[in-house]
Amino acid sequence: MSTRQKVVLIGLYSDRYPAIGETHGVSAIAGYLGDVCCTDVRVLDMVAKGQQQSELAIALCREVQPAVVGLSVTYGTFDYAVELWARLQAVVESSTRFVFGGALATFLAEDLLRATGPDSLVVIGEGEEALAMLVRGESVKTIPNLCFLEADGAVRYTARRPVDLTVPYLPRRVLQKGVQYYTEASRGCSWAHCTFCLRGLLDIKGRGSEYRQFPAERIASDLVRLAASGMSSVTFADEDLLGASGKTAEHVATALRIAQKVVSRPISVDASLTVHSVCSRRMTTYQREARTSLLREFRTLGLRKVFLGVESASSTQLKRYAKGHSIEEVEQAVRILLEIGFELELGWIPFDPLCTIGELRDNFTFLEYNQLASTTSYLFNELRIQRESKYHMLVKGYEERMGSRLLESTVDRNTLSLGYRYASESVQSLADSLHRFAPRLRKLHYPMKNLTRFGEAGALGESIDHGRALVREMRQDLCSAFLAVLQSKEAEISPKADEAFKTLLPVLAAKVLAWTRSLPTVTRDLEIVRRLESDAATESTLL
Ligand code: SF4
Incomplete structure (x- = not known):
């Protein structure tokens, strides 16, 4: 390849993780290719827009006709990556190389390659040098941190190498107001x-x-x-x-x-x-x-x-x-x-498959006693178990010792985690209750958290202080209610949790709705805010 190759880099967005922020890995690779290889790089960062932009991606690739298209496959975007790849490859030359990178691509490299065909490549871990060598036309077999399919269909991983951070380059971003960088x-x-x-x-x-x-x-x-x-x-x-x-x-x-x-x-x-x-x-x-x-x-x-x-x-x-x-x-x-x-x-992360009600009590008592609930990112996180992680081995050891099975065998391709049930029956029934309400809570809390967590203002401008206060209040109310539930007799915990969530969620939703309605029109028109307002409206009708 010549020294002025064209590359399109796309950061994929998932509605499951609503946020407006930079895909920094894409900016880093764009900077490296531009500064070190003088590559002509175009970036479409969908996360910075807070929405999927398939038509824009297709138009960009059709116009640029890049030698390489890089797709950053973040959490929640496995299926979208495959779907978009199918549409993009229909508008570019057959010689265009598709390269998938990011956390999901790293762990699901083989799945991605099998879903997108023998000409695709996956970057494992850090991607700056791999992309640069690819753009320079080096043989894929000699490029570090790559995974690809051999002609006979066998999966091949090249040698791993950490990127040399002393190479002088700076990230390239398309800067715009309201985005977290x-x-x-x-x-x-x-x-x-x-x-x-x-x-x-x-x-x-x-x-x-x-x-x-x-x-x-x-x-x-x-x-x-x-x-x-x-x-x-x-x-x-x-x-x-x-x-x-x-x-x-x-x-x-x-x-x-x-x-x-x-x-x-x-x-x-x-x-x-x-x-x-x-x-x-x-x-x-x-x-x-x-x-x-x-x-x-x-x-x-x-x-x-x-x-x-x-x-x-x-x-x-x-x-x-x-x-x-x-x-x-x-x-x-x-x-x-x-x-x-x-x-x-x-x-x-208060929940893991081996946790007990006693440990959960310790956790939530700690938050309440130290007045830290309002600063806790998400109160009810359940541990994500990645295949082959040390924790995975730990649970497998438990299963062998106890002769009982906790782990499911399949990995969720959008979250990279293995499903499981809890060793404690009481924790399991509490988790069942949580699962009945968590998706509804998540629709309120997750976008609120991401809109208000970073920097001085982000997308919210002057409305951020009220938003932050609301998130803190939401967490505090949830923690107090949950701790009260945990202090019940074990047999009563699950029905009491159902009752607590059923009562609290519509109240929280009504507060979120009042807040979104108080936002300036320009903020209210953001996709992430519109969706939040609509979800809060639906939930608050249950009051
Ligand atoms: S090893 Fe622990 S401290 Fe380090 S990144 Fe992972 S979770 Fe964080």
Whole structure:
């Protein structure tokens, strides 16, 4: 292929995960191809529009006639990816290469290849170098991080290689108001032990040693560029922004200091931290004070909101998850972050197939007692079990020991998870009750959460404060009601849960409806808001 190949990159959107945000992987690859290979790259990011845009994608491919079409297959988009591929390949040259990437493509590579034919390729994990080598015309067999079908139909995986983060390139985005944008300081996770985590499968070996940082100047340049384009907020896509050591945390601070020197007003930043990057029982008093003081400086450098991967407040469940942190460390980390003035959002997975009613009580008591329900991302998350993850092995071990089967054999292709039933009958009947109401709750909570969670304003502009208050109230009401249910006798828990959800959902819906109706017309016209309003209207009629 020549050095000026045309490439179209498309970020796919799913109605199951309503949000308006950048598909950062697409922006990163677009930047790499443009800066390193001088490729002519066109991007259509459907997630940034908050809707599927099949006709636009078809028109773009028909007009550009690209040598390569890259489809980012995010959660919920497996079937859509296959459907869109069929329509796109009808309007491009037969020589056009279709490349699928993203989390879903990585894990379902073989399914995607079989569904889309022998000429398709799947990128496993990070895609910048693989796409660049493909565009340069190198043989697919020599390109790292690829999966493809051999002539005899056998599936072939090429060698894995982490992308070299010192290669100078910046993400390319089509910037527009109201979209949540992402940047990166690192790839991988310095902890890399959590039993349920997908990270280990996305990375090469899933080890903490694969955590690596972009050069500080590169991190700063991306922030400066976003600020110069008028963006007032950005979210770090990193799983573990500060890493495991004082050195890695200092590296991020250096980047933010460089950026702050250049921009007149620091860009507001949201980021995910591990509990141990805030405080750890292994830190000396000196190290703990130094870390707290660095976090204070991060606040002045623009860090606004911290996503903290707490997941559980039950010591036995934390052990199953191998989170590595204790409940005391969580409490301390939360105290430090709130005292400094960060907004907080907790990652939270109270349900896993081996959990007990006692563990659930511990979890929800913790939230209520520490007044943290309003900051919890979603109160009723059930653990997603990915095939071959450490947690999958753990449940298989349980099944063998107990001679009972919990796991289903098929993977949901849109969520990558294995279905299961709970080991405890009481938890199972509580989960059954939850499943009866969760889809209705999700229609209200998920879009509200995504519209209000990031940055200073996002798509909502000045209406965001009211929206955020409403999400907090919704979570608090749900937590209090659920804890009251959990405190009943085990036999009464499930019917009481039914009753609580039945009463509460229409009340919450009426509040959401009143809020959407108060929004300016331009916001109310957004697809995600229109759908939310319609769902809230339907639900509130049950009052
Ligand atoms: S801290 Fe987060 S990214 Fe790291 S292993 Fe645990 S769940 Fe995965």
